[in-house]
Amino acid sequence: MRLLLLLLLLSAPLEAQWWKVETSGIDTNLRSVSVARASHAKGASPWVVWASGSNGVILKSADEGETWKRLHMAGGEALDFRGIVAFNATTAYVMSSGEGPRSRIYKTTDGGETWDLQYTNKRKEFFLDSIACLSETHCFALSDPIDGKFLLLRTTDSEHWSPLPSGNMPAALPREGAFAASNTCLALSGQEIFFGTGGPAARVFRSPDSGRTWTVAETPIAHSNASSGIFSITRGNEQQVVVVGGDYQDPQRASGIAAFSRDGGNSWQLSAEQPGGYRSAVARVKDSLLAAVGPNGEDLSHDFAAHWKHTDPLDLNAVAFVDSRTGWAVGPHGTIARFVHRNGFAIHYGAPHLERQPTASAVAD
Secondary structure, rough: OOOOOOOOOOEOOOOOEEEEEEEEOOOOOOEEEEEEEEEOOOOOOOEEEEEEOOOOOOOEEEOOEEEEOOOOOOOOOOEEEEEEEEEEOOOOEEEEEEOOHHOOOHHHHHHHHOOOOEEEEOOOOEEEEEEEEEEOOOOEEEEEEEEOEEEEEOOOOOOOOOEOOOOOOOOOOOOOOOOOOOOOOOEEEEEEEEOEEEOOEEEEEEOOOOOOEEEEEEEEOOOOOOEEEEEEEOOOOOOOOEEEEEEEOOOOOOOEEEEEEEEOOOOOEEOOEEOOOOOOOEEEOOOOEEEEOOOOOOEEEEOOOOOEEEEEOOOOOEEEEEOEEEEEEHHHEEEEEEEEEEEEOOOOOOOOOOOOOOOEEEEEE
């Protein structure tokens, strides 16, 4: 959307999970995070973490957050990198957001040493909101509407991007758009494509066949102005879909924040217990366990969004999980948080929050 936007103390029976808060050493607003398997070699770190944000910042850690390397892109110093998708230690896409040619898709295959510009568009209406991939060669990127329809780009060879035909896509409403908040307003599941919108309505567009046909459904997420609507969407098992959002200009409002569908996105209902305020991202941790993040804290749901519990005040923008033991999140002021899993005891809701001190991580230029 034209207005650029800006986990968790998690708990479950007989186990506790929390975030180790770090700093990247760079005072920038980090907006997207991606975790990929780095190596199968014995003794090597199994995961590589990529993060991106404002002021042309792209970061990578190959040692599970002990150190972070800033990756430099020629000509990208002033770009706002709102989306990143990584596949391993060498290959990743990064997406910038902004009007017209400031929205771009780049790819690296050498660990971020060099970046190839793969797509941009000079039209002022072009505004990239999210990028998502099924594989390195099969990815989609979402733009705000052009000529009355949302624009969905696709690559099937990892090099060339082209717009999908939009003839079967329902028209966008006047002033309807998507949010470049956390790189999670677009979700893929097999041949299914989902994306959420905001502004005059909070709607979910769904294609069951890789973009050939579309339906759209209204949701009860808070909407009515340019700062409100759906900010994040995630798919669960079978027919479960969850959306979160709200109004980023009214982050304390705790109504109309989360909703779920049990029929594949055709109908929606509000969560019986809502998150504690505007949420920019939601991610599936495992099974029916979800985590949602926003500027005034984090929430979890153990029943796939039917109920939420506010669990921590940590300010984060985006979150990604590989499994129930491996997750990372990013936020303002270069904040990076690593998910830490421990077994053996339970944390009860209502217990006082223990303040945690950030620990510094080195960044190599």
